[in-house]
Amino acid sequence: GAVVSQHPSWVICKSGTSVKIECRSLDFQATTMFWYRQFPKQSLMLMATSNEGSKATYEQGVEKDKFLINHASLTLSTLTVTSAHPEDSSFYICSARGPRGGETQYFGPGTRLLVL
Amino acid sequence: QKEVEQNSGPLSVPEGAIASLNCTYSDRVSQSFFWYRQYSGKSPELIMSIYSNGDKEDGRFTAQLNKASQYVSLLIRDSQPSDSATYLCAVNFRSGYSTLTFGKGTMLLVSP
Numbered sequence: 643g644a645v646v647s648q649h650p651s652w653v654i655c656k657s658g659t660s661v662k663i664e665c666r667s668l669d670f671q672a673t674t675m676f677w678y679r680q681f682p683k684q685s686l687m688l689m690a691t692s693n694e695g696s697k698a699t700y701e702q703g704v705e706k707d708k709f710l711i712n713h714a715s716l717t718l719s720t721l722t723v724t725s726a727h728p729e730d731s732s733f734y735i736c737s738a739r740g741p742r743g744g745e746t747q748y749f750g751p752g753t754r755l756l757v758l
Numbered sequence: 759q760k761e762v763e764q765n766s767g768p769l770s771v772p773e774g775a776i777a778s779l780n781c782t783y784s785d786r787v788s789q790s791f792f793w794y795r796q797y798s799g800k801s802p803e804l805i806m807s808i809y810s811n812g813d814k815e816d817g818r819f820t821a822q823l824n825k826a827s828q829y830v831s832l833l834i835r836d837s838q839p840s841d842s843a844t845y846l847c848a849v850n851f852r853s854g855y856s857t858l859t860f861g862k863g864t865m866l867l868v869s870p
Contacts, residue, residue, distance in 0.1 A: 685846070747848075749802050
């Protein structure tokens with residue numbers, strides 16, 4: 643139980659394009675999902691908290707107009723990197739708060755983004 | 759500023775030994791603590807959670823929590839080369855909220 647998927651697993655795009663990443667909870671409903679970014683050899687950095695049916699809460703320093711988050715259903719949250727630039731190249735990982743609203747977070751497999 | 763501190767390592771142990779991973783946190787009122795394992799190039803996977811002072815065992819893993827000392831540790835018994843990974847300590851600093859703050863992780867290397 644508590645399986646989280648992400649799509650795509652890899653994406654390469656040109657500078658200036660937008661990229662959408664999907665995060666799905668497969669066997670449970672997730673009212674809260676999280677989006678993290680991880681640069682090589684660095685720790686996870688929380689970008690935003692996504693709550694179903696409401697606006698995402700962004701961490702300090704994360705541009706909400708650049709990283710658009712939508713959590714339209716209890717099993718799906720999306721992150722759109724708008725007008726991506728090479729410095730946005732990173733490993734983007736989502737997680738979902740566990741079944742029955744527990745505090746444990748279950749992570750998706752991650753999406754590696756390379757912006758050329 | 760809520761902080762979670764871990765020694766970056768690498769911590770090197772021979773196969774079959776006990777690996778001890780340590781983590782300290784800055785807020786005495788924190789209630790929930792988690793250990794995740796992250797293989798290179800992969801996302802974190804949950805090892806175990808601990809909420810009360812003392813030890814919690816799950817197979818070869820034992821989490822130890824000392825809230826008075828603001829210290830949580832993970833012991834791995836009978837370490838295997840497949841345990842080689844980065845171990846992330848995570849703390850929920852606000853009870854009732856699910857936001858976790860992660861340490862930078864300790865790299866563990868288990869040599870055959």
